[in-house]
Amino acid sequence: xxxxxxxxxxxxxxxxxxxxxxxxxxxxxxxxxxxxxxxxxxxxxxxxxxxxxxxxxxxxxxxxxxxxxxxxxxxxxxxxxxxxxxxxxxxxxxxxxxxxxxxxxxxxxxxxxxxxxxxxxxxxxxxxxxxxxxxxxxxxxxxxxxxxxxxxxxxxxxxxxxxxxxxxxxxxxxxxxxxxxxxxxxxxxxxxxxxxxxxxxxxxxxxxxxxxxxxxxxxxxxxxxxxxxxxxxxxxxxxxxxxxxxxxxxxxxxxxxxxxxxxxxxxxxxxxxxxxxxxxxxxxxxxxxxxxxxxxxxxxxxxxxxxxxxxxxxxxxxxxxxxxxxxxxxxxxxxxxxxxxxxxxxxxxxxxxxxxxxxxxxxxxxxxxxxxxxxxxxxxxxxxxxxxxxxxxxxxxxxxxxxxxxxxxxxxxxxxxxxxxxxxxxxxxxxxxxxxxxxxxxxxxxxxxxxxxxxxx
Amino acid sequence: xxxxxxxxxxxxxxxxxxxxxxxxxxxxxxxxxxxxxxxxxxxxxxxxxxxxxxxxxxxxxxxxxxxxxxxxxxxxxxxxxxxxxxxxxxxxxxxxxxxxxxxxxxxxxxxxxxxxxxxxxxxxxxxxxxxxxxxxxxxxxxxxxxxxxxxxxxxxxxxxxxxxxxxxxxxxxxxxxxxxxxxxxxxxxxxxxxxxxxxxxxxxxxxxxxxxxxxxxxxxxxxxxxxxxxxxxxxxxxxxxxxxxxxxxxxxxxxxxxxxxxxxxxxxxxxxxxxxxxxxxxxxxxxxxxxxxxxxxxxxxxxxxxxxxxxxxxxxxxxxxxxxxxxxxxxxxxxxxxxxxxxxxxxxxxxxxxxxxxxxxxxxxxxxxxxxxxxxxxxxxxxxxxxxxxxxxxxxxxxxxxxxxxxxxxxxxxxxxxxxxxxxxxxxxxxxxxxxxxxxxxxxxxxxxxxxxxxxx
Numbered sequence: 001x002x003x004x005x006x007x008x009x010x011x012x013x014x015x016x017x018x019x020x021x022x023x024x025x026x027x028x029x030x031x032x033x034x035x036x037x038x039x040x041x042x043x044x045x046x047x048x049x050x051x052x053x054x055x056x057x058x059x060x061x062x063x064x065x066x067x068x069x070x071x072x073x074x075x076x077x078x079x080x081x082x083x084x085x086x087x088x089x090x091x092x093x094x095x096x097x098x099x100x101x102x103x104x105x106x107x108x109x110x111x112x113x114x115x116x117x118x119x120x121x122x123x124x125x126x127x128x129x130x131x132x133x134x135x136x137x138x139x140x141x142x143x144x145x146x147x148x149x150x151x152x153x154x155x156x157x158x159x160x161x162x163x164x165x166x167x168x169x170x171x172x173x174x175x176x177x178x179x180x181x182x183x184x185x186x187x188x189x190x191x192x193x194x195x196x197x198x199x200x201x202x203x204x205x206x207x208x209x210x211x212x213x214x215x216x217x218x219x220x221x222x223x224x225x226x227x228x229x230x231x232x233x234x235x236x237x238x239x240x241x242x243x244x245x246x247x248x249x250x251x252x253x254x255x256x257x258x259x260x261x262x263x264x265x266x267x268x269x270x271x272x273x274x275x276x277x278x279x280x281x282x283x284x285x286x287x288x289x290x291x292x293x294x295x296x297x298x299x300x301x302x303x304x305x306x307x308x309x310x311x312x313x314x315x316x317x318x319x320x321x322x323x324x325x326x327x328x329x330x331x332x333x334x335x336x337x338x339x340x341x342x343x344x345x346x347x348x349x350x351x352x353x354x355x356x357x358x359x360x361x362x363x364x365x366x367x368x369x370x371x372x373x374x375x376x377x378x379x380x381x382x383x384x385x386x387x388x389x390x391x392x393x394x395x396x397x398x399x400x401x402x403x404x405x406x407x408x409x410x411x412x413x414x415x416x417x418x419x420x421x422x423x424x425x426x427x428x429x430x431x432x433x434x435x436x437x438x439x440x441x442x443x444x445x446x447x448x449x450x451x452x453x454x455x456x457x
Numbered sequence: 458x459x460x461x462x463x464x465x466x467x468x469x470x471x472x473x474x475x476x477x478x479x480x481x482x483x484x485x486x487x488x489x490x491x492x493x494x495x496x497x498x499x500x501x502x503x504x505x506x507x508x509x510x511x512x513x514x515x516x517x518x519x520x521x522x523x524x525x526x527x528x529x530x531x532x533x534x535x536x537x538x539x540x541x542x543x544x545x546x547x548x549x550x551x552x553x554x555x556x557x558x559x560x561x562x563x564x565x566x567x568x569x570x571x572x573x574x575x576x577x578x579x580x581x582x583x584x585x586x587x588x589x590x591x592x593x594x595x596x597x598x599x600x601x602x603x604x605x606x607x608x609x610x611x612x613x614x615x616x617x618x619x620x621x622x623x624x625x626x627x628x629x630x631x632x633x634x635x636x637x638x639x640x641x642x643x644x645x646x647x648x649x650x651x652x653x654x655x656x657x658x659x660x661x662x663x664x665x666x667x668x669x670x671x672x673x674x675x676x677x678x679x680x681x682x683x684x685x686x687x688x689x690x691x692x693x694x695x696x697x698x699x700x701x702x703x704x705x706x707x708x709x710x711x712x713x714x715x716x717x718x719x720x721x722x723x724x725x726x727x728x729x730x731x732x733x734x735x736x737x738x739x740x741x742x743x744x745x746x747x748x749x750x751x752x753x754x755x756x757x758x759x760x761x762x763x764x765x766x767x768x769x770x771x772x773x774x775x776x777x778x779x780x781x782x783x784x785x786x787x788x789x790x791x792x793x794x795x796x797x798x799x800x801x802x803x804x805x806x807x808x809x810x811x812x813x814x815x816x817x818x819x820x821x822x823x824x825x826x827x828x829x830x831x832x833x834x835x836x837x838x839x840x841x842x843x844x845x846x847x848x849x850x851x852x853x854x855x856x857x858x859x860x861x862x863x864x865x866x867x868x869x870x871x872x873x874x875x876x877x878x879x880x881x882x883x884x885x886x887x888x889x890x891x892x893x894x895x896x897x898x899x900x901x902x903x904x905x906x907x908x909x910x911x912x913x914x
Contacts, residue, residue, distance in 0.1 A: 158771075198674060202772050211736025215887075217655060217787060217858030220759040221699075221751035224741040227760040227782075228695060235692030238685060240810070242678075279668025279778075282812030284681040294678035302677040303684040304775050309762030310783055314615075315659050315820040317785050317859075318761050321736075325684075326767055328774050330674060353697070355739030363772040401674030402774075430672075 001388035006449045009135040014442055017131050018114075020050070021441065024089075024123045025107040025116040031067055031090035031157045040067040040153045043089050047126070047151050048072075054134045055142075056149070062169065064161035067153035071169060074133075075146045081455050082146035083378060084175035086405055086417070087126040087182055088155035091118035092430045099432035112438050119436035120427040125181040126151060128422060128441060132448020144456040148175055152405075155182070158365040159404050166412040177378035177416055178409045179451070183399075184423030186267070188437065191386035191394035193379070194419040196296065199369035200402040201337025202304075202328030203344055206359040207233065207352070210321040213309070220319045224355035227308040230323035233358070236351040237301055237327075242285040244301045244329075246347040252334045256297050264292050267395045296398035300330045301344070328363065330400055337366035367404040372416050379418050381454040389447050420451060458845035463906045466592040471899055474588050475571075477507070478898065481546075481580045482564040482573040488524055488547035488614045497524040497610045500546050504583070504608050505529075511591045512599075513606070519626065521618035524610030528626060531590075532603045538912050539603035540835060541632035543862055543874070544583040544639055545612035548575035549887045556889035569895050576893035577884040582638040583608060585879060585898060589905020601913040605632055609862075612639070615822040616861050623869040634835035634873055635866045636908070640856075641880030643724070645894065648843035648851035650836070651876040653753065656826035657859040658794025659761075659785030660801055663816040664690065664809070667778040670766070677776045681812035684765040687780035690815070693808040694758055694784075699742040701758045701786075703804040709791045713754050721749050724852045753855035757787045758801070785820065787857055794823035824861040829873050838911040839875050846904050877908065 010017075029043040030036050044061050047070045051059045056072040067090065075082070094104030094117040102108035107116035114124070129149070137143045150173060152162055166173060186192035209224040239245055256264070269292050275281060285294040294300075308323025310316035329340050345360035352358045372379055386394040406417040422444040428434035467474075486500040487493050501518050504527045508516045513529040524547065532539070551561030551574040559565035564573035571581070586606070594600045607630060609619055623630060643649035666681040696702055713721070726749050732738060742751040751757075765780025767773035786797050802817035809815045829836055843851045863874045879901040885891035 200674075200774070202774075209737060214735065215858065216757075216759040216761065216785060217657075217856065218752065219735070219857075220787060221755055221757045221857055222740050222742040222748045223735060223737055224739060225760055227763045228691070228699075231688040231691035231760070231763065231782075232695070232697075234685070234688035238689070240689075242685075278671065278676070278680060280666060280680055280812055282681060283679050284810075284812055285679040291679045295675065298678055300673075300678045302673040302774070302776060303682055303688070303766065304673065304773055305766030305768045305777065306684045306688065306780065307764045307768045309760065311762045311764045311781070315783060315785055315822055316761055317657070317659075317759070319759060320762065323763065324768070325688075326772065328673060328772055330677060353741075355737055355741055365772055399674065400676075400678055401672065 001384065002446065002450055003453065005139070006135050007446055009138055010131065010442055010445045010449070013131070017127065017441070017445065018438065021114065021124055021127055022107045024127065025118055026105055028105045029090050029118070029153065030093050031154055032093055037067065040090060044068040044070050044153055047089050050130055051149060054130050055137055062165060064165055066161050069153060069165050070149070070151045071172060072149035073172060074143055076142045077146065080145045082148060082175040083455060084148040084150060084173055084178045085129045086150050086178050086180045087122055087129065088152045089123065089126060090153045090156050091121065092156050096432065101433055113435040114438060115433055115435045117434055119434050120423040121429040121434065122182045122421070122423070124436040124441050125421045125423060125444065128444030129179070129181045129448050131445035132452060135445060135449035136452040144453045147452060148173060160364070162405060163408045163412065166408050170412055173413060175413065175415060177376060177418060179378065179420045180403065180405070180417050181421050182403070183419040183421035184425065186395050186397065188424060189390065190392065191390040192397045193383050193386060193394040194397050194399055195374065196371040196398035197369065197403050197406055198400050199331035199335060199337060199367045199407065200328060201331060201340045201366045202326070202363040203341045204361045204363060205325040205327065205348060206322065206361065208322045208357045209355055213321050214319040216317040216319045223319055224353065226320045226323040226356070229353040229356045230306070230308060230325060232353050233348060233351055234303065234325055241287040243287060244299065246301060246343050248343045249299065249301070249340065252336065252339070253299060254333045256293060261293065263396045264296060265290070267292060267397055295400040297332055299332050299335055302328050302330065304328055330402065331369045333369050333371055335369060337368070365404065367402045368407040370406045370410065370417070372418065376416050376418065378455065381451060382418050382420050385447055385451045385454055388450065389443060420447065458841065459903065459907055460910065462596070463592050464903055466595055467588065467899055467902045467906070470588070474584065474898065474902065475895065478571065478581055478584055479564045481584065482575055483562055485562045486547050486610065487550050488611050489550055494524065497547060501525040501527050501610055504546050507587055508606060511587050512594055519622060521622055523618050526610060526622050527606070527608040528629060529606035530629060531600055533599045534603065537602045539605060539632040540912060541605045541607060541630055541635045542586045543607050543635050543637045544579055544586065545609045546580065546583060547610045547613050548578065549613050553889065558890055570892040571895060572890055572892045574891055576891050577880040578886040578891065579639045579878070579880070581893040581898050582878045582880060582901065585901030586636070586638045586905050588902035589909060592902060592906035593909040601910045604909060605630060619862060620865045620869065623865050627869055630870060632870065632872060634833060634875060636835065636877045637860065637862070637874050638878050639860070640876040640878035641882065643852050643854065645881060646847065647849065648847040649854045650840050650843060650851040651854050651856055652831065653828040653855035654826065654860050654863055655857055656788035656792060656794060656824045656864065657785060658788060658797045658823045659783070659820040660798045661818045661820060662782040662784060662805060663779065663818065665779045665814045666812055670778050671776040673774040673776045680776055681810065683777045683780040683813070686810040686813045687763070687765060687782060689810050690805060690808055691760065691782055698744040700744060701756065703758060703800050705800045706756065706797065709793065709796070710756060711790045713750060718750065720853045721753060722747065724749060724854055752857040754789055756789050756792055759785050759787065761785055787859065788826045790826050790828055792826060794825065822861065824859045825864040827863045827867065827874070829875065833873050833875065835912065836875050838908060839877050842904055842908045842911055845907065846900060877904065
């Protein structure tokens, strides 16, 4: 299935591709940093230029209320399928800088890896989709199918303008499926293909008891304490294992089928290694499901942060009047974020201790859960290409994470997303010393070229 | 009992006393502020000078590792009783400054009140003990009994060097009882005398699950969440009412006698007014005891602060690896702070969720509870003087608060402390627009002079 000419083409351009990636990685496109807004503009221009250089005839830089996005479209024949490649060119902040062995924005090659912020998430992967296009188009001057691109500059800040971007450009972006270049593989020698992501819905719970913090000597014995009340309320959210006790939380959940559970069990998981890597000595989570099932297919209510009262050095004998809790829920089919936040609000009203006022404020950035329709031809082709590329069948995996873009493509364009990407586990996404394997970079380009070709029935 | 000559003497000097207080209040002796360390030195000098001016023959400024203290001793006859007057000349910070109607350190007279930081806590009260001495000594050139003074400059930062100060000067400070000028009365027309303070013991609970914060999508479903675990642990500390569930917590408690409960019930408490003033709509606390009994005579475990995970704007989908809780306990006879912290540590070990590591770090500033021996002649005299001064019997009150000095005087000098002070409820201690009544200031001086005289059997 792998065309030797494509392999040869990618190999011929390997050095040039690598240099391009290093150049791309030097752009400090940290989307959270307002002072680097200009860098995001430059990076968008760099990406747009690269698409044009690859031959994409219609490339647009689209302004948003935040950082610009880059769209591209290479329509070769309307009777052929169209794939839309998704990615992002913004990166996480590099801090803490002192933990990097080489500077975050001075990409450095060591032991077959490129170390730099954004190497793995996801500038390397983004380029493979373009290099693959070039390789696939080299002989005939055009790609085997219609290929479009949507690269955003705000993924690391939660894609606040992405839905509107897709909606406003729905006609331009029309496609049969999305290929997400944002993701990775099970391991260097083991491919995987993702069939699902969790959804996300969250809220901040604000609890108040009195009109001001009070002296604990005078009032602690008889005025409701907001921190105490919050811990009491928060403790009603889970049973001792971690099953969510919010009434109705599981009502919409479609449980895994025995076949799906078998499929998940086929993917190796080493509990001892996980414990060691994470520095934990016990697992947690909903009883009745394996660790991997919990991660991939069981919903959760995660406490992301809590605060209230005095947090400084030493002691301050205060009876706090307010406390706050951040909760985000990872959702599975067919849960809906708005409904889950509504259930949490009802739970809080029911379980809040006497004398407390509780406000539940939905957090932005919700997403529906997503599980792919496996009859999707792009999914099937991707599975075949991965098998050919690695010489073995991909594991069927899911993610406990959330890709809001996936839900947006479904809502706005009515199409499924297939992840097709190369990052390795442990490659330091969002952490110091992020890396990306040079081998994956070149294999990825071959993968994209092969997939574009495979989509032409 | 009130000597008309003493009343006349205080009245004669009323204007001079007031001007002195204004001068004293202009000194910005904020002990928490390292930049004002020099002001504390100046204020100590001011107080020492004022004692000398009153005729106290032996006045010492004593250096400590922090701010200096002022000691004074006027020994007239070793066969007479000796009282030791306690006070402090440091004040709380004045922030938030914008909430003051007149500048915190520009004392302002309005409606018979002096508005300034430290007016009520406790520069006014401190001066009454000196003005009282002057009035009592005016006729004979010496006070009726032996009077000593210990004024510290670190009360508002928890008196970190006070125990050593007392211990190092135990011989100089030898007395039959302490009169604490730090405190107040039940109301403008109703005296009160305090018979007990709660003790204090506290700790910070540090809980850890993993070696780093983790991505909640990947790990939230199966790695113990430190914030969730902390809320679960914290919720084991109290029953729904507020009774402390820490095993052994009440073991050493001496319950109130029926007579003491009657005495407490005799002090008016208006629950509706308390609710309105504090902005609360329910009471809380250990069942089986009245609100005032809870405040004055039942021990508590107060959560002063909690934090862990993400506390910023919006959402961050993190599984926090650590969380922290500050707990201080108000203690009653015969609880001991070290033992209570030990019980909390044992409770945490027993109730910590699986997969968590809990560290219990004792907080500085512990104190034993204190209840006065009512056969103490100074207590009895104080009660009589208050009755004479106000024309009615004082309420017998206690405080839910803690005065570490009280415990230190017991431990180091073996003597009880009688509160003898004039501040009014609601006078803005530790808050903006702190005030002190001019009438209380002058009556206080008469009170001290009368008490010194009364102690001479």
